Amino acid sequence: MYKWVLAFHLIAVICWFAALFYLPRLFVYHAMSEDRVSIERFKVMQRKLYSGIANPSMIATVVLGLWLVSMAPEAYLSQTWFQLKAALVALLIGYQFLCRGHLKQLAEDRSNKSHVYFRVFNEVPVLFLVAIVVLVIVQPF
Numbered sequence: 001m002y003k004w005v006l007a008f009h010l011i012a013v014i015c016w017f018a019a020l021f022y023l024p025r026l027f028v029y030h031a032m033s034e035d036r037v038s039i040e041r042f043k044v045m046q047r048k049l050y051s052g053i054a055n056p057s058m059i060a061t062v063v064l065g066l067w068l069v070s071m072a073p074e075a076y077l078s079q080t081w082f083q084l085k086a087a088l089v090a091l092l093i094g095y096q097f098l099c100r101g102h103l104k105q106l107a108e109d110r111s112n113k114s115h116v117y118f119r120v121f122n123e124v125p126v127l128f129l130v131a132i133v134v135l136v137i138v139q140p141f
């Protein structure tokens with residue numbers, strides 16, 4: 001059962017990161033748009049990506065991750081690499097909620113962020129991905 005849960009956990013992680021990579025990219029395009037049709041199209045795309053992929057895959061990632069830990073708590077909870085990974089996941093959830101805030105501001109046409117800001121913001125999940133993968137695979141601590 002462990003390998004099945006792990007497989008679906010990894011699938012959820014991949015879907016979650018795909019959404020976290022693409023959503024801020026949509027923010028970039030939205031911030032650069034000047035015509036109403038494009039702006040409205042980006043609003044729909046952002047909302048659907050967030051509610052249809054980002055949220056469900058974040059929830060699945062967390063639930064399946066907790067399930068994995070529950071199968072062997074002594075193998076995970078006492079490990080420093082795992083504690084750091086859990087902290088990064090908590091921060092990543094915070095990043096997703098920041099995305100939600102930007103999504104709402106853009107949907108209400110009240111965002112004051114430039115496309116340059118969103119280009120930098122778009123790179124943040126890459127840092128999380130690298131750190132989490134290194135912690136899980138290398139287990140340096």
